[in-house]
Amino acid sequence: MSSQPFTTGTVPGALPGLGHIWPLMRRPIEFLTSLPDHGDLVEIRLGPTPVYVPCHPELLRQTLTDDRTFDKGGKYYDRARAMAGNGVATCAHKDHRRQRRLLQPAFHPSRLEAYATTMEQEVKALTDSWGDAEVVDAYPVLYALALRTVTRTLFSTRVTDEVVADIQRSFDIAFSGFFRQMFMPPALLRLPLPANLRHQRALRNLNAIVDRVLRDATAGQESVPGQDREAAGRNVLSVLLASRESAAPAGTADTGAEGAAQGGDAAGAADAEIHDQVVTVLAAGSETVASTLTWALYLLSRNPAAQRRLQEEADTVLGGRPARWDDLPHLPHTHRVITETIRLYPPGWLFTRVTTKAVILAGRHLKAGTTVVISPVPVHRNTAVFRRAADFDPDRWLPERTSALPRGAFAGFGTGPRKCVGDGFGVAECALALTAVASHWTVRCAPGADTRPVPLAAFYRPRRLRLELNRRRHDA
Ligand code: HEM
Secondary structure: OOOOOOOEEEOOOOEOOOEOHHHHHHOHHHHHHHHHHHOOEEEEEEOOEEEEEEOOHHHHHHHHHOOOOEEOOHHHHHHHHHHHOOOOOOOOHHHHHHHHHHHHHHHOHHHHHHHHHHHHHHHHHHHHOOOOOEEEEHHHHHHHHHHHHHHHHHOOOOOOHHHHHHHHHHHHHHHHOHHHHHHOOHHHHHOOOHHHHHHHHHHHHHHHHHHHHHHHHHHHHHOOOHHHHHHHOOOHHHHHHHHHHOOOOOOOOOOOHHHHHHHOOHHHHHHHHHHHHHHHHHHHHHHHHHHHHHHHHHHHHHOHHHHHHHHHHHHHHHOOOOOOHHHHHHOHHHHHHHHHHHHHOOOOOOEEEEEOOOEEEOOEEEOOOOEEEEOOHHHHOOOOOOOOOOOOOHHHHOHHHHOOOOOOOOOOOOOHHHOOOOHHHHHHHHHHHHHHHHHHEEEEEOOOOEEEEOOOOOOOOEEEOEEEEEEOHHHO
16 A cells, blocks of 8 residues: 555546446446545545545545545535434434444443344344245345344344335335435425435335334333343433433523524424434344345355355354354454445445535645545455455455554544444354355345345445245254
8 A cells, every 4th residue: 555645636527517426336346446546635526516525545544534524524424314313323413422422332332232132133044934945035135134133132022024015115216326415416306206205205204104113112211110121231222212201401502503492492303303313223134234235145145165164153153053143253253244334235236425614635725614435335345455355365364464554544434533433233243154054054145136225225235135035954
């Protein structure tokens, strides 16, 4: 990797009015992978607006760690908040520390250990339902698994199959067009076009379902006596409800601009915030895990040797029984498969930041209000950072090989103060699911796969991946 000073450049091929939106949305991996050819920090255009993309690990790290200067804001985040609310993943720096502090205890390792039991039960119920040589449409099945797991662990509630399907449908429409809503000219979004009307209907439906899930979960929690609730431990819902109970009177606490605007008093603000936090955690906790698992099974189906190693590790450590929390440290290859999957296909593939003041990045002067596009892809697939960057090679994460990587080389969970709060949760769930599959099944890609990404979707996932599941011989 070249040492400083950094290089900068402008990416050619911007179309009038559209800029680079077309290749970014239609061929995102190819487009983002090509950016380092033009410099360590490159200028592209989103519509007519020039924006900057860090392609060097150190520059990506700088923008992610300095969240006061590179904040979540500007016109793109205004639009993101219109869809996902003002939860911890979308709020600006001024609200973030308080929101994050509130949620953090629900993701403490001691809580993850308790959640792992539920994860294992959900994974087992799914894999036990499969028949030999069955073909499954991977993403919807794994999405339902992840959604059930999040609701049971983080909201202590069970959702019926119909509710899962309803949430899935609404998220699918609302979040599949996420970047369309973020980047399209507002005049076009206001037109009564079928896509706009569908999107608005899906958002209304999603908000209504979230209110229903929240009502049921709250009733469930409130019917449990206080000391039993304490014994059952903290989860996202219980910490949020506790914060509502202790919400300060209006004007005495940092309640957040959105909440204050919506509610006017502290209790109303907390209710609006709880709703937004539930949408955030449902979206961030289910689509990411489902995408990671879908891509992992795809990569394993195309790399039989890697799949065999995963099966051998599961056989040696577990001998056919389901994995538990305590087993996770003994499954290093499984973890390397997960990291390598996220390196190649990061579910969180595109974010933006806006500069809150004039700043110099890579020697370039950026005015206050400049948009910086954050994507792990230009770094993860940069051949100056990773040798044979396009290859699926879980062993590149062996400790003796990672020591040669530059700081900031892996950004699949982000870094700095806005780093994924659910990384431990997500990795544990993926590891439990992959070992359950590897212990009993061999996975093959069935005909009819379309692994192009769903265009404009918030999370990077294939359009359609059908997998054939063959029971391993020792189980037959
Ligand atoms: C395994 C898959 C996952 C991946 C690849 C992933 C990726 C990411 C990334 C890249 C960010 C940073 C976004 C930014 O910098 O703007 C993030 C933030 C976040 N993630 Fe995850 N995530 C995963 C799983 C989860 C899970 C399971 C949950 C919850 C149960 C979760 C909840 C969140 C939240 C709430 C944030 C916002 C954190 C903040 O701004 O303080 N994620 N995630």
